[in-house]
Amino acid sequence: MRLKTLFALLTLTVLFGCNTAEVKAVRAMPINHVDLAQVKDGTYPGSFTYGGFKYEVMVEVGSHEIRNITITKNRTTSHAQAAEDVMRRILEQQENDVDVVSGTTTTSKALLKAVENALEGKR
Numbered sequence: 001m002r003l004k005t006l007f008a009l010l011t012l013t014v015l016f017g018c019n020t021a022e023v024k025a026v027r028a029m030p031i032n033h034v035d036l037a038q039v040k041d042g043t044y045p046g047s048f049t050y051g052g053f054k055y056e057v058m059v060e061v062g063s064h065e066i067r068n069i070t071i072t073k074n075r076t077t078s079h080a081q082a083a084e085d086v087m088r089r090i091l092e093q094q095e096n097d098v099d100v101v102s103g104t105t106t107t108s109k110a111l112l113k114a115v116e117n118a119l120e121g122k123r
Helices: 002-016 020-028 080-085 084-092 107-120
Strands: 042-050 054-062 065-071
Touching: 020 107, 042 107, 054 107, 065 084, 080 084, 080 107, 084 107
Parallel strands: none
Antiparallel strands: 042 054, 054 065
16 A cells, blocks of 8 residues: 555656655745836736746736736646735735745745746746
8 A cells, every 4th residue: 555655646746747855945935026116018928937837927017017917827726726816916015025825835936936037027
């Protein structure tokens, strides 16, 4: 029985490309504040790759405010869907470095980094 469990965990790790060190690194990763006064009007793509998956967003800026954020690529798990609430927090607070959604730290951080990268013009 233990061998089957170990094999199943190993298979999931390989399939999803995640390992404990990578998870810890993403959870500890800083989300750098972007000064919206320095961001020109426009719609900016941003992405962040973690666990072999590329999270993608489109961030619309107008009059130095974040007007809209569209997640164009996210995992379909319940945790990933719950993490999308960080976008509401960004829009409400007009800051890209908001608190993560409890229980979805890693995916929240991945989405926040994608937004940061969009606002900084990174892709």
